[in-house]
Amino acid sequence: MTAHRTAALLAAVLLVAGAPATARAHPGPSRLADVRVLAHFDRAAGQAAESIAPQPGGGAVIGMIPARQVVRVAPDGAVQVLVTMPLPPGGGGTTPVVGAPVVTGVARSGSGDVYFLYSAGQGALTGIWRLGRSGEPRLVVPLPADTMPNALVIDRDRVLVTDSADGRIWQAPLRGGAASVWSADPALAPDGFFGANGLKIHDGAVWASNSDRGTIVRIPVTGGRAEVRATGLAGIDDFDFTGRGDEILAAINQASELVRVGADGSHDTLLDAADGMQGTTAVVVRGHRVYVTNGANLVGNDSNLLVAELRR
Known part of the structure; x- marks a missing residue:
């Protein structure tokens, strides 16, 4: 696989957990204000910011590709590496589609444990990992080596995970154990590169994005x-x-934009390259606070975490 293709795939990866909302009519679209960079990451060291799990107090946990790291960003922007995942035996790059081993989605449970996805392609490392308060990572849900786990959502006592390589959504017990395919709907399938990517639970449904097809499905x-x-x-x-x-x-990701998508499917751009977007990978809304990561895989070199105020 060429370096260009690998970089393109790495830029497309992502996940985060979402909060349910009640569907009802609202006048006017939401907008962003007070956009600022909370933290810059070391892109030269592989810290391409991928996914976001907000923490109480305004900080966040971020998954890093291809540094194979989970980091914590404090409310003041200080960055702490929580874990760097080991390379598979021999250090080979066998991860489906991507080639290189990557950490992708992250989520935080109600008890404060951090769950994250690691895809290594070999060495029995691919799956859902839990980072407990001891600081030691533990594989709690193994996934097949030919999967490309991307985003994960904690849904009460289970975890849902998108598989971008095969276009599936997996489910597994939050406490750990065996995973099973929850959906393999054709709308999740890739069209030559990357299929199901982002994932959220909202209004009695599972929602997923499809990178190749440019869609959001329910x-x-x-x-x-x-x-x-x-x-x-x-x-x-x-x-x-x-x-x-x-x-x-x-x-x-490809256009380096953050867009608003209306309930009717219409969309308009809120942030773009002029605002510092560089390979935009993830977005999480918590109340009136919005978190946005840029991986800077395809363009630029400023991998970062932005925060903004959401004005409804």
Whole structure:
């Protein structure tokens, strides 16, 4: 695989956990204000910011590709490496599609444990890992070596994970154990590169983005066929709901943009390269605070975490 193709894939990876919202009508679209960089990361060392798990007090935990790290960003912007995952035996790059081993999605449980995804392709390392208060990572849900786990969401006593290589959503017990395929709907499948990517639980349904197809789809939590809710979002990575019904903020990796997607599927750009977007990978909304990561894989070299005020 060429270096260009590997970089393109790494830029497309992402995940984060979302908060449910009640669907109801609201006047006018949401906007962002007071956008600022909370933390800059060491892109030369592989710290391409990927996914976001906010923490109480205004900090966040971030997954880093291809540094294979999980880091904590304090409310004042200080960065602490929590874990660097080991390379598989021989240090080979066998991860599906990507080639290189990567840490992708992160999530934080109600008890404060950090869950994250590692894809290594060999060495029985691929799966869902838990970083407890002891600081030692533990593989709690193994996944097949030919999967590309990307985003994860904690849904009460289970975890849901997108598989970008095969276009599936896996489920597993939060406490750990065996994983099973929850959905393999054709709407999740890749179209030559990366399929199901971002993932959220919202309004009685599982929502997922498809990077290749530029779509956001909705699947009832009780199961069933996927419904396409938005199109024309080529290179979409992660997304989250604003709290105004089905309104969404979406990270568009390839275009380095953060866009607002209306409940009717229409979309407009809120932040772009002029605002410092460089390979935008993830977005999380918590109340009136918005977190946005830029991985700087395809353009630029400023991997960072932005914060902004959401004005509804």
